[in-house]
Structures are given as C-alpha cells and as structure tokens.
Amino acid sequence: MSESDLPAFDTSDFKYTQPPxxxxxxxxxxxxxxxxxxxxxxxxxxxxxxxxxxxxxxxxYKLCISGIVPRPIAFVSTLAEDGSENLAPFSWFNQVSTNPCVISVSVTNSPRHKDTAANIKATKGFTVNIISDPWIAQANSCSMDAPSDISEWTFSGLTQEPSISVKPARVKESAFSLECELLQNVEIKDAGGKVTTNLILGTVKYIHARNAVLNDKGVVDPAKLKAVGRLGDISYVSVKDGFRIPRPAWAEYIEENSKSSL
Ligand SMILES: Cc1cc2nc3c(=O)[nH]c(=O)nc-3n(C[C@H](O)[C@H](O)[C@H](O)COP(=O)(O)O)c2cc1C
Incomplete structure (x- = not known):
C-alpha cells in the first residue's frame, strides 16, 4: 500500500479513555x-x-529511534555568529531538570556536522518550539540538508516572534516555546575518540505558553496542544488518546495488602 492509499489524517478531537x-x-x-x-x-x-x-x-540508530518511542520533538531556532538564521527539528530531546529548568537536545555529527550544534556553541542562545499537528509539514521541511547560509525560515512558511532574552526568534505558530541558553555541551565520542554527538544542555530562561492551550489550572491541555511526537524512520505520532492512572502510594498498598491477608 502506498502512502497515498492511507486514510486521511484523523482530525478528531483528543479524548480520554479508560486505562488498558x-x-x-x-x-x-x-x-x-x-x-x-x-x-x-x-x-x-x-x-x-x-x-x-x-x-x-x-x-x-534505526533500532533505537524505532524502539525508544514516542519522542518529543524540539524545533530549534538558532543564529550563527554572522547572524545566519537556522531552524531544525530534533527528537533526542527532553527536560532534564526543573530547578533550575534545564532541557537537553542531542545533535549527531552524522551524516554531517549540523548548523544547530555549531550555532549554539558559538552564540549560546536558542529557542525550542513544540510542534503541533496543524504545522508539522512546515516543521518537517526544516530537516532539509540546506546549506548553512540558507535560512529554513524562508521556505518553511513559519513566522518569527521576537524572543525576550535570546537573539534567535521563537516560532509564532508554536503553542509552547522555550527560550534557552547553553549551560553545557557534552561531547560524546566513539571508541576512536572522535566526537560523534553534541549533547546540549540548555537553561530555560523563559517559557511561552499560548493562552489557548492552558487550562484553568495553568497547565497545558493535551487536547489543545495537539503535540506531534516522533517514532522510527520517517514516522510521526499525533496525540489522540490519553488515559489517567493514579500515582501509587505506599500507605494505600499496605492497606490493600493487609485487608487481603486477613
Ligand atoms: C522529526 C525529526 C527529528 C530529528 N531529530 C534529530 C535529532 O534528535 N538529532 C539529530 O542530530 N538530527 C535529528 N534530525 C535531523 C535534523 O533535523 C536534520 O539533520 C537537520 O537538517 C539539521 O539541521 P541543521 O544542520 O540546520 O542543524 C531530525 C529530523 C526530524 C525530521
């Protein structure tokens, strides 16, 4: 079956179901x-x-990106020292600490050195933008192996929104953006000592959340965010279903077990 034979994208609303x-x-x-x-x-x-x-x-690589799933995607905006703009997606991404608020983005040097890592090392500031269903095509276009002096903004159709604390713009289309500053770059080396990957840790200076995706408790509503995640190969996942499971508590466990052993 070819991609064009697949059913159309499911635009139905996110829903909560019972857990499995x-x-x-x-x-x-x-x-x-x-x-x-x-x-x-x-x-x-x-x-x-x-x-x-x-x-x-x-x-x-192929095995792990298909097995370690789903991954969040950082859509990263950076500037080179000469002011050249850059925009690219990275799914080796997560928040690694909340106090201080720190995120990680990992950039491989394979099959080529990437502008994003070079720019962050040179100019320190960057923005991370969470991608939502309506603009995944625009974001995906920025994974193109465009020359360093070409700004992905020009062909992406996306809009720059000025940042407060860093020079690179954030993406206006993103409902959740982080302004980050390089905290540390960890060089990961192969057996021969060659740097294969830059693991970038960034301190989050500002968080911008669209009012339209925040619920009345001040947290992001997954139904509104419509976040896109990455699976293996060229597959993405749209967040369509959620379920809730209470966090276990020792006191509750003891109570349940003492009842059953009576
Ligand atoms: C959804 C998605 C996730 C990606 N994740 C990563 C990643 O985590 N690390 C990486 O080095 N490249 C990743 N890539 C590839 C880069 O986006 C691609 O190499 C891009 O051209 C790098 O741009 P730059 O040279 O402008 O920094 C990903 C591509 C896509 C489409």
Missing amino acids: NPSWTYGEALATTEQGQQWAQEAEEGWKTFNPAEEDPRVI
Missing part, C-alpha cells in the same frame, strides 16, 4: 486480560539481542 486494565490490583499478573495474555505469549518467541559496541552504528 482499570481493575488491576497489586500483584495481579499480566495474563488476566486478553490483551495481557497475548502480550505474555509473545514473550515466548524470545529476544534478539544487540551489542551496540559491535554493531554498525547505523543499525543501532
């Missing part, structure tokens, strides 16, 4: 639900085990 096993109690094994039973059965097919130190890094 809402009646689960402490200690209950997987095979008590039909889905769980099948999942347990599939373990009997065994495992294929990879040793990254011995495999071709390209094999490990």
Whole structure:
C-alpha cells in the first residue's frame, strides 16, 4: 500500500479513555486480560539481542529511534555568529531538570556536522518550539540538508516572534516555546575518540505558553496542544488518546495488602 492509499489524517478531537486494565490490583499478573495474555505469549518467541559496541552504528540508530518511542520533538531556532538564521527539528530531546529548568537536545555529527550544534556553541542562545499537528509539514521541511547560509525560515512558511532574552526568534505558530541558553555541551565520542554527538544542555530562561492551550489550572491541555511526537524512520505520532492512572502510594498498598491477608 502506498502512502497515498492511507486514510486521511484523523482530525478528531483528543479524548480520554479508560486505562488498558482499570481493575488491576497489586500483584495481579499480566495474563488476566486478553490483551495481557497475548502480550505474555509473545514473550515466548524470545529476544534478539544487540551489542551496540559491535554493531554498525547505523543499525543501532534505526533500532533505537524505532524502539525508544514516542519522542518529543524540539524545533530549534538558532543564529550563527554572522547572524545566519537556522531552524531544525530534533527528537533526542527532553527536560532534564526543573530547578533550575534545564532541557537537553542531542545533535549527531552524522551524516554531517549540523548548523544547530555549531550555532549554539558559538552564540549560546536558542529557542525550542513544540510542534503541533496543524504545522508539522512546515516543521518537517526544516530537516532539509540546506546549506548553512540558507535560512529554513524562508521556505518553511513559519513566522518569527521576537524572543525576550535570546537573539534567535521563537516560532509564532508554536503553542509552547522555550527560550534557552547553553549551560553545557557534552561531547560524546566513539571508541576512536572522535566526537560523534553534541549533547546540549540548555537553561530555560523563559517559557511561552499560548493562552489557548492552558487550562484553568495553568497547565497545558493535551487536547489543545495537539503535540506531534516522533517514532522510527520517517514516522510521526499525533496525540489522540490519553488515559489517567493514579500515582501509587505506599500507605494505600499496605492497606490493600493487609485487608487481603486477613
Ligand atoms: C522529526 C525529526 C527529528 C530529528 N531529530 C534529530 C535529532 O534528535 N538529532 C539529530 O542530530 N538530527 C535529528 N534530525 C535531523 C535534523 O533535523 C536534520 O539533520 C537537520 O537538517 C539539521 O539541521 P541543521 O544542520 O540546520 O542543524 C531530525 C529530523 C526530524 C525530521
């Protein structure tokens, strides 16, 4: 089946559902639900085990970006020392600390050195913009291997919004943007000592959240944000369903267990 034979993008609203096993109690094994039973059965097919130190890094790359999913995407805006603008998506991204508020973005030097890492190292300030369904095409276009002196802003169709504390603009179309300053760059090296990756840690100076995506508790509503995540290869995921599971508490666990042992 070709991509054009697939159903059209599902624009239905995000909805909350029950969790997969809402009646689960402490200690209950997987095979008590039909889905769980099948999942347990599939373990009997065994495992294929990879040793990254011995495999071709390209094999490990494809394997890990398809297995470590879904990943959030940082859409990063930077400036070179000469003022050249740059915009590109990165899914080796996360928040790593909240006090202080620090995020990480990891940029590989393969298959080529990327402007984003060079720019952040040179000019320190950058913005990270969360991508939403309506403008994923525009954002994806910025992963093009355009020459360093070409600004991805020019062909992306996206709009610059001035930042407060850093020079690069943030993306006006983004409902959630972070202004960041380089905290530390960790150079990751291969067995021969060659730097293969720059793990950039950035201190978040300002957070811009669209009023339209904030709920009355001041947090982002996933139904409004319509965030896009990354899967393996060229696959993305749109956040369509959510479910809620209460955080377990020791006191509750003890109470439940003491009742069942009576
Ligand atoms: C959704 C998506 C996520 C990506 N994530 C990463 C990543 O985490 N690290 C990386 O080095 N490249 C990643 N890339 C590739 C870069 O976006 C691409 O190499 C881009 O051209 C880099 O631009 P630059 O040279 O202007 O910095 C990703 C591409 C896409 C489409």
